[in-house]
Structures are given as structure tokens and as C-alpha cells.
Amino acid sequence: MKLSPWEIEARFRRHAVRLTRQRVAIYAALVNDASHPTADELYRTVKRQHPMMSRNTVYCTLGALRQAGLVQEVNVGHEVARFDGNVTVHHHLICRVCGRIVDVMDEELNRLAISSRQAEGFHVLGYRIEFYGYCADCQQARPDVLEHCG
Amino acid sequence: MKLSPWEIEARFRRHAVRLTRQRVAIYAALVNDASHPTADELYRTVKRQHPMMSRNTVYCTLGALRQAGLVQEVNVGHEVARFDGNVTVHHHLICRVCGRIVDVMDEELNRLAISSRQAEGFHVLGYRIEFYGYCADCQQARPDVLEHCG
DNA sequence: GACTAGACAGGAATGATTCCTACATAGCAT
DNA sequence: ATGCTATGTAGGAATCATTCCTGTCTAGTC
Ligand SMILES: [Mn+2]
Ligand SMILES: [Mn+2]
Ligand SMILES: [Zn+2]
Ligand SMILES: [Zn+2]
Numbered sequence: 001m002k003l004s005p006w007e008i009e010a011r012f013r014r015h016a017v018r019l020t021r022q023r024v025a026i027y028a029a030l031v032n033d034a035s036h037p038t039a040d041e042l043y044r045t046v047k048r049q050h051p052m053m054s055r056n057t058v059y060c061t062l063g064a065l066r067q068a069g070l071v072q073e074v075n076v077g078h079e080v081a082r083f084d085g086n087v088t089v090h091h092h093l094i095c096r097v098c099g100r101i102v103d104v105m106d107e108e109l110n111r112l113a114i115s116s117r118q119a120e121g122f123h124v125l126g127y128r129i130e131f132y133g134y135c136a137d138c139q140q141a142r143p144d145v146l147e148h149c150g
Numbered sequence: 151m152k153l154s155p156w157e158i159e160a161r162f163r164r165h166a167v168r169l170t171r172q173r174v175a176i177y178a179a180l181v182n183d184a185s186h187p188t189a190d191e192l193y194r195t196v197k198r199q200h201p202m203m204s205r206n207t208v209y210c211t212l213g214a215l216r217q218a219g220l221v222q223e224v225n226v227g228h229e230v231a232r233f234d235g236n237v238t239v240h241h242h243l244i245c246r247v248c249g250r251i252v253d254v255m256d257e258e259l260n261r262l263a264i265s266s267r268q269a270e271g272f273h274v275l276g277y278r279i280e281f282y283g284y285c286a287d288c289q290q291a292r293p294d295v296l297e298h299c300g
Numbered sequence: 301g302a303c304t305a306g307a308c309a310g311g312a313a314t315g316a317t318t319c320c321t322a323c324a325t326a327g328c329a330t
Numbered sequence: 331a332t333g334c335t336a337t338g339t340a341g342g343a344a345t346c347a348t349t350c351c352t353g354t355c356t357a358g359t360c
Contacts (some may be wrong), residue, residue, distance in 0.1 A: 015180050062290065063296065073227065073228065074202060075225060075226075075227050075228050077225050078223065078225050079224065081228050092262075092267065093272050093274070094251075095272070096275070102272065104264060104271065106264065106265065108265075109262070109264075112259070112279070114243075114254060114256065114259075115221075115258075118251065120286065121247070121285065121286030121289075122243050122252065122283050122284070122285055122286065123283045123284045123285075124243070124279070124281050124282070124283040125246070125282055125283040125284070126202065126281075126282060126283070127279055127280060127281040127282065128279070128280050128282075129262070129268075129277055129278070129279050130270070130277060130278050131264060131274050131276075131277040132274070132275055132276060132278075133272050133273045133274040133275040133276070134269030134272070134273045134275070135271065135272055135273075136270065136272065137271055139271075145222060
């Protein structure tokens with residue numbers, strides 16, 4: 001389900017995002033990749049077609065697209081930032097071993113309510129659920145939580 | 151509800167965590183602070199009573215306590231790591247403006263199920279829910295999402 | 301009281317992200 | 331079409347939370 005350049009341009013205009021070759025390339029790379037890539041992965045992907053592209057452009061573009069609501073950041077724990085071109089409401093399964101992030105589109109999960117008593121004055125805009133566990137490929141492996149200390 | 155030194159020692163022994171003055175001080179500072187402090191905040195707090203304490207000790211201790219299951223890391227977006235001495239199952243409300251993190255202890259939220267069809271081979275161990283919005287103090291303020299680019 | 305695996309302090313190294321700046325260009329007005 | 335200006339881009343320097351390294355130090359054990 002590759003997104004056409006025409007549709008990308010339409011989205012940019014709809015969200016008042018300035019249209020440049022670099023931005024289109026970065027957005028196309030992200031929206032056509034369900035793996036929630038990092039900024040550096042996107043950089044390396046896009047660099048094949050745009051050898052002059054700088055990392056800074058990737059970061060700036062992702063920032064602009066995020067502000068425009070075309071991209072969201074999916075952060076897992078303390079790892080490097082990962083990005084998601086799917087901005088429909090959904091949640092994620094995260095493998096504790098390989099870090100894989102898989103989408104969970106489940107209507108049931110989109111109706112969560114929080115008692116106003118609990119919210120204590122908070123104005124809740126939304127929520128995200130991160131399921132964690134072991135993916136099919138990593139069932140037998142154990143997480144490598146080794147840290148040097150002493 | 152300040153935790154007694156005696157109770158801290160008991161927990162350390164129960165979880166086979168080596169007992170040192172520094173570790174007790176760090177754990178006490180964390181478990182008696184509901185604000186989910188950063189490593190540096192803990193460092194500055196503990197340094198008052200232990201002037202020789204190094205940041206590395208704080209990081210190593212938090213790592214050891216986390217492996218022992220006495221502490222969890224609460225990461226919000228891409229910010230600095232924050233820690234939680236409350237390891238009972240609970241979720242969080244996060245203010246988009248000031249970054250405040252407030253506990254949500256709601257039994258209702260602890261029964262979420264994910265259809266096995268959706269999980270696609272994933273072995274789900276648990277999940278965390280982050281509610282986001284504006285805290286009582288920040289209702290009128292707008293998030294400051296300014297980034298320099300050009 | 302000594303042994304030893306593990307912890308501590310201090311400081312160097314790392315690396316993802318942000319910042320800076322000169323140049324280029326998209327979108328708009330003429 | 332042509333020029334103007336606000337904004338984007340490339341390249342590289344700077345930041346800073348975290349990790350890594352190394353030489354003491356000490357908690358737990360016998
Ligand atoms: Mn996703
Ligand atoms: Mn908490
Ligand atoms: Zn996996
Ligand atoms: Zn707030």
C-alpha cells in the first residue's frame with residue numbers, strides 16, 4: 001500500500017506543510033515503513049535517493065511533520081526515538097528482547113475511561129498503551145539487561 | 151508515610167540487594183518522593199547527606215534496584231529518565247506542559263485484554279498506560295513545542 | 301581478622317539530539 | 331515570469347544524560 005506522491009503532496013497542503021523534495025522523501029520513507037524506524041534509519045534510507053541529505057534535515061522534517069500532526073514519536077523506554085507515520089489512534093506491542101514494535105489496532109482499547117476522581121483536575125486529552133513481552137521470534141531468548149557497574 | 155530504615159533493610163535482604171549506606175539513601179529518597187524524580191534530582195537530594203556520592207553510584211544503584219524489582223523506570227517521551235519507587239501495578243497521568251507525572255491506581259485499568267488474534271504470537275507480559283493532557287496548574291498554558299530549525 | 305566479589309568515586313568517553321550559520325528555495329506578491 | 335522574504339537545508343560544532351573505565355574500598359562470609 002505504497003502512498004502516491006500525489007497523496008503525499010495533498011496531505012502536506014492540507015496540513016500547511018511546506019513542500020520540499022527532502023520532506024516528501026522522508027515522509028514517504030516513514031509512511032511506507034511499518035517498523036517505526038529511528039531518525040538515523042530514515043536518514044540512511046532517504047540518503048540513497050538524496051545523497052546530500054543531512055541528519056539535521058531529517059530531524060527538522062520529523063519535527064515539522066509532528067507539529068503538523070502527520071507523524072508521531074513512539075518512544076520505548078529510554079531507547080533512541082522512533083517514529084510512526086500512522087497517526088490514527090492505535091497502540092503498540094513491544095518486544096523486550098529485540099525491541100520490535102508492532103501496531104495494535106483494537107477498537108476495544110480506544111474507549112478507556114478514567115474516573116474524574118482519579119484525574120484530580122487533570123484535563124485528559126488521550127492515552128497510549130504499550131504492551132510489552134516477547135515477540136514470536138524471541139520467545140525463548142531472555143532480555144540482555146547487562147550493565148557495567150564495578 | 152516515610153519508610154523506616156528497618157523496612158528498607160528488610161526489602162533489600164528480601165530482594166538480595168547488597169546493603170550499603172549509599173543504596174539505602176538513594177532508595178529512601180526515591181520511595182519517599184512521589185514525583186518520579188530524575189537520576190540527577192536524586193543525586194542532588196542524596197548528596198546533602200552524602201557529599202562524596204557520585205552520579206555513577208546513583209545510576210548503578212538505580213540499575214541494581216531495577217533488576218531486583220524494587221524500582222521501575224518511567225519514561226515519558228524522549229525526556230530524561232525518571233524513576234518510580236512504587237512497583238505496584240499502576241499507570242500515569244502526564245502533563246504536556248510541565249511534565250508532571252501523577253499516579254493512577256485504578257483497578258479497572260488492570261484488567262485489559264488483547265485479542266490473541268491481534269497479538270500475533272507475542273507473549274504479552276504486561277502493559278503500561280500513559281494518559282496525557284494538562285494538569286490542574288497548566289490548564290490555560292499551551293505546550294511550548296518550539297524547536298530551532300533554520 | 302582476613303578474603304573476595306561486588307560497590308564506590310572520579311573522571312573520560314559516547315552518541316543521539318540540538319544548536320549554529322551561511323546558502324538555497326518555496327510560496328507569494330508584483 | 332521575476333523578485334522578495336520567510337523558511338528549509340547542509341554541514342559541522344556543541345550539548346548533556348548516560349555509560350564506561352580504573353583504582354580504591356567494603357559488605358558479606360568463613
Ligand atoms: Mn504504530
Ligand atoms: Mn508512579
Ligand atoms: Zn523480539
Ligand atoms: Zn502541568
